[in-house]
Amino acid sequence: MIVLTRRRFLDHSARALAAAWAWTDGFPFEPARLHAMPVQERPQLARSPFTLGVASGDPSADGLVIWTRLAPEPLAPGGGMGTEAVRVLYELAEDDRFARIRARGTVEASPLRAHAVHVEIEGLRPARPYWYRFRVGSWESPTGRTKTAPHPSADVDRLRIAFASCQSWEQGYFTAHRHLAQEDLDVVLHLGDYIYEYGPQENPVRAVIGPEITTLDAYRQRYAQYRTDPDLQAVHAAHPFVVTWDDHEVENDYANDHSNDGEARESFIRRRAAAYQAYFEHMPLRAVRRPRGPDMPLYRALPFGRLVDLAVLDTRQYRTPQPCGNRIGPLCDDARAVGATILGERQREWLFSHLDASPARWNVLAQQVMMAPLDVTAGAALEYSMDKWTAYQPDQQAVLEFLATRRPSNPIVLAGDIHSNFANDLHARAFEPASPVVGSEFVGTSVTSGRDGTDITPRFQAALAENPHVKFHNGQRGYVRCTIDRDRWTTDYRVVPFVSRPGASVETRASLVVENGRPGIHRA
Numbered sequence: 001m002i003v004l005t006r007r008r009f010l011d012h013s014a015r016a017l018a019a020a021w022a023w024t025d026g027f028p029f030e031p032a033r034l035h036a037m038p039v040q041e042r043p044q045l046a047r048s049p050f051t052l053g054v055a056s057g058d059p060s061a062d063g064l065v066i067w068t069r070l071a072p073e074p075l076a077p078g079g080g081m082g083t084e085a086v087r088v089l090y091e092l093a094e095d096d097r098f099a100r101i102r103a104r105g106t107v108e109a110s111p112l113r114a115h116a117v118h119v120e121i122e123g124l125r126p127a128r129p130y131w132y133r134f135r136v137g138s139w140e141s142p143t144g145r146t147k148t149a150p151h152p153s154a155d156v157d158r159l160r161i162a163f164a165s166c167q168s169w170e171q172g173y174f175t176a177h178r179h180l181a182q183e184d185l186d187v188v189l190h191l192g193d194y195i196y197e198y199g200p201q202e203n204p205v206r207a208v209i210g211p212e213i214t215t216l217d218a219y220r221q222r223y224a225q226y227r228t229d230p231d232l233q234a235v236h237a238a239h240p241f242v243v244t245w246d247d248h249e250v251e252n253d254y255a256n257d258h259s260n261d262g263e264a265r266e267s268f269i270r271r272r273a274a275a276y277q278a279y280f281e282h283m284p285l286r287a288v289r290r291p292r293g294p295d296m297p298l299y300r301a302l303p304f305g306r307l308v309d310l311a312v313l314d315t316r317q318y319r320t321p322q323p324c325g326n327r328i329g330p331l332c333d334d335a336r337a338v339g340a341t342i343l344g345e346r347q348r349e350w351l352f353s354h355l356d357a358s359p360a361r362w363n364v365l366a367q368q369v370m371m372a373p374l375d376v377t378a379g380a381a382l383e384y385s386m387d388k389w390t391a392y393q394p395d396q397q398a399v400l401e402f403l404a405t406r407r408p409s410n411p412i413v414l415a416g417d418i419h420s421n422f423a424n425d426l427h428a429r430a431f432e433p434a435s436p437v438v439g440s441e442f443v444g445t446s447v448t449s450g451r452d453g454t455d456i457t458p459r460f461q462a463a464l465a466e467n468p469h470v471k472f473h474n475g476q477r478g479y480v481r482c483t484i485d486r487d488r489w490t491t492d493y494r495v496v497p498f499v500s501r502p503g504a505s506v507e508t509r510a511s512l513v514v515e516n517g518r519p520g521i522h523r524a
């Protein structure tokens, strides 16, 4: 083991942006400046503060962000760290024995940010694995492995990504993450419902601490509880993550500044600010993503060579309230109203100009909720969830028309939210199966939400017969793995038979293919 003396840290010319961000607006929790706080250079901690593991994320060709949070007592207020800032050492190396160090330095962990640290490393080589770790006093973190993205202009032969979503602590074990950690991947996408905000539910597989979370301390504690999970720690330590959120990181079915529980806007916006801050603190996100009060700029794009472009969307922060009573039923006029939006105008315009300029062969929209319409009841009635793209007709149609007319190369939509697997053809006109197929959608099931699950129920089988654009469905738990080359996109639906107890094995339930230049889903 390398003994890290202070002198060696100072000697090393690591090119890293220490996460000493000035939170300038102070809303609603932050004082204007952090700098006045004294820093404990060598804190004496009786227990390891690395109970929440390590993580990395948002890889570019020359860098990424590495993350940890200090919490010797993860479920205690403040994680048991007290009120002082402490010095954290970090190292990133080209090998897992840390013989060839590429970046090393120190960063301050502040109680104002839950003693979370985000370090952005620059100057790395593209498409290459790196290993990283942290140290506080005499305690050393687990080692994380990560990987940079290919150079944006590189002709990449093959890329492997996976995506997951919806991991209710109460509803099962994160066995899917244990298997995901073992996969050979370039990056993992998390499409939201990383936590659930609820208080205790009936018959939990595992109990959450505390009632429904609404305060910054409670959101922090909930993230800490989730991150104590060894399978979740394993998957973060194995792969870089690109994350976006859905609703449960704040509140079920919230829409922009609109609470689904009828909470007054002023108090809900404070809750949203608390939730966004805790989300940022616990995710491997770059400083540019940090929240400003109740706003957090999460949508972004990440290139992976000329093969794949990831447009990571946020369909919660800017949407108008769910129309038509926000219940499953027929669409009403509100779903078609001028101004109804799931993306918000700025994000929509950004997405379109980004896609117009993208040189990538495969253009991925990594986002939360299903884009294809899904009539969920068998029989003559057309009934839809009001929380998905179908209930926001102007944006659904704008995106599909964009795909039909501007023709970005090989559009692939990814989604989560619905706790089951789907593979859908996207038609130019969503409700006209005879209109051309302009894209392909892969919806990934939950890690645990919905408990053990079943392949398909007879009732849903009947409903699916009325949705001919749905090419595959499965209602088990798991994650989705995608292997991408220049000619073909292959999606493997990886499922586990149970989550109500640990130890399930994983299998590929189905493999589906999209051919280059031919939108639409085929069996492998």
Ligand SMILES: [Fe+2]
Binding pocket: 166, 167, 193, 248, 417, 418, 419, 449
């Ligand atoms: Fe969910």
